[in-house]
Structure formats: structure tokens, C-alpha cells
Amino acid sequence: MPLDERIITEAIVDGYFAKFKSSLELDVAIVGGGPSGLTAARLLATEGFNVALFERKLSLGGGMWGGGMTYNVIVVQEESAHLLTDVGIPVARYKDNYFTADAVAATTTLASAACLAGVKVFNCMSVEDVVLREVNGIKRVTGIVINSSPVEMAGLHVDPVVLGSKFLIEATGHATEVLHTLVRKNDVKLNTPSGGIEGEQSMWADVAETNTVKNTREIFPGLYVAGMAANASFGSYRMGPIFGGMLLSGEKVAADIAAKLRG
Ligand code: 48F
Secondary structure (H helix, E strand, O other): OOOOHHHHHHHHHHHHHHHHHOOOEEEEEEEOOOHHHHHHHHHHHHOOOOEEEEEOOOOOOHHHOOOEOOEOEEEEEHHHOHHHHOOOOOOEEEOOOEEEEEHHHHHHHHHHHHHHHOOEEEEOEEEEEEEEEEEOOEEEEEEEEEEEHHHHHHOOOOOOEEEEEEEEEEOOHHHOHHHHHHHHHOOOOOOOOOOOOOOOEEEOHHHHHHHHHHOOEEEEOOEEEOOHHHHHHHOOEEOOOEOHHHHHHHHHHHHHHHHHHHO
16 A cells, blocks of 8 residues: 555644643643653552643653663662562562563563553653632642643743643752742742742752652642652652652642542
């Protein structure tokens, strides 16, 4: 059968815009496709919620591809290993409480599992702002403002577009970008000790890993922080190349939001 380039174009446009249109009113929008965002996205989509994940880069995976310092092996602690094995990522026990996995296998499989669970992935798409509304007298995040990453990178003066979302997960890692934008542009008080972003502290893996999960919560009505962004928001430590806390944070934020969505 001869190939018609115009039909190829039509197939791309139809496929993409069907996905886009079904994302106009989301249950959950996730910003950032690192280990925490991917895990949260997969678990929420598995429960049947309308979930989309926005990733600035072309590839999903955030900081997990390179293990530690490009030595592409990841380490997780025992209590989080199920979040790798549940999706078929082989792990090997190392000493008592540690497990290792191939960083590339882990990254690609977490991404694949999220896609196959029904997450609508928009890669090459940056979230540049949020939508704020007053609901019952309380300001709340009700959507996201997105723009194509090449537009952002080239500094082109092109307006973004807007999608609605019942909940937003800030999973942008160390940068905590969405939250910084919210605080910079608006007179708002976060659910943190100072009411602002506390910032990240230096390396202390043991405390940081526990705190990542504790700090995974609703920081502003409608907006949850997960992964490294949770510690950067609440003023805890960095943990370096151990990824269990990221996975457990994704699991926690998914459970908390699912409970709220189920009412
Ligand atoms: O940094 P990242 O992997 O986030 P994470 O899930 O995991 C952190 C670990 O990788 C590691 C660590 C502990 O082991 O400290 O750093 O918390 O992934 C964050 C993703 O968000 C994307 C960014 O490109 C990256 O892939 N991102 C950041 N800002 C935006 C964004 C934005 N405004 N819009 C879309 N994507």
C-alpha cells in the first residue's frame, strides 16, 4: 500500500488533540516526570482518575537516569522496593536493607508503566503558572498554565494555554518551580512553618528520606508537593542518589489525593 504523508500528519494531529481535549478538565495534573511524579501518576491512573503529567524535557525520568554521578545504578531501601518490583523492575539485595536496580531499566519502566496505566503524558511541555480561584472564600489552585518547552527555551512571546485540574502535584524536584511562581506572584500563605518556601538543606540521607514522605502533603489548597520538592518546600535535607523516598512520596501523594477525590 502506498503511504500518504498527509494521512500520517492527520493521524498525529487527531491522536494528539484527542488526548489534549480529554485533558481540559483533569482530576490530577502532575508537573515533573521524575520518579515521584511517575509513581504518583501511575497509581492514580490505575484507580481510573483522569491524570496528565507534564514534563519540560523530551524524556521522562528526571534525575534517575544517571544513578549517582552518572554511575547508572540506583539504590532504594527495603520498604520502597515494591514500587520497583510491582512494575517488573528487577532488584538485587545489597547488604541488609538496601536494594539496587539498573537506573535505565528503572527509569524507562516507571515511565512505561505510567503510560500503560493511562496517564496522559505531555512531554516537551512546561507548566509556567497556576490558575487561582476563590472557592467558598478560600483561594485554591484550580488549574495550570502550560506552554510548549521550545517556546519557553527560545524566549518567544507566545501566550500559554490553560487546563483545569481538581488537584495539582508539584513534583519538579530541587527547583520547586511551580510553588516559587505561586509565591512570587501572589500574596498567599503556604502550609509551612514560615508561610513561605523554607528551602532545601545540605546532605543528610537518613533524615531526608524519612522527611520526604512526611513532607508530602497539601501545601496550599489544591496543591500537593511530592519528591524532592516536598523537602525543598518544608526545609529538609537533600538525600543524593537514594530513590526510595521519591517512590514512597509518589505512593503517598497518590493515596492522599485518591482519598479526597473519592470523597
Ligand atoms: O528532579 P526529578 O527527578 O524529581 P523527583 O521526582 O526526584 C528527585 C531525584 O531525581 C533526585 C533526588 C533524590 O534521589 O534528589 O534529584 O523529586 O524530576 C523533576 C522533573 O520535573 C521537570 C524536570 O525537567 C524534571 O524532569 N520539571 C521541572 N520544572 C518543570 C518541569 C516545569 N515547570 N514544567 C514541566 N516540567
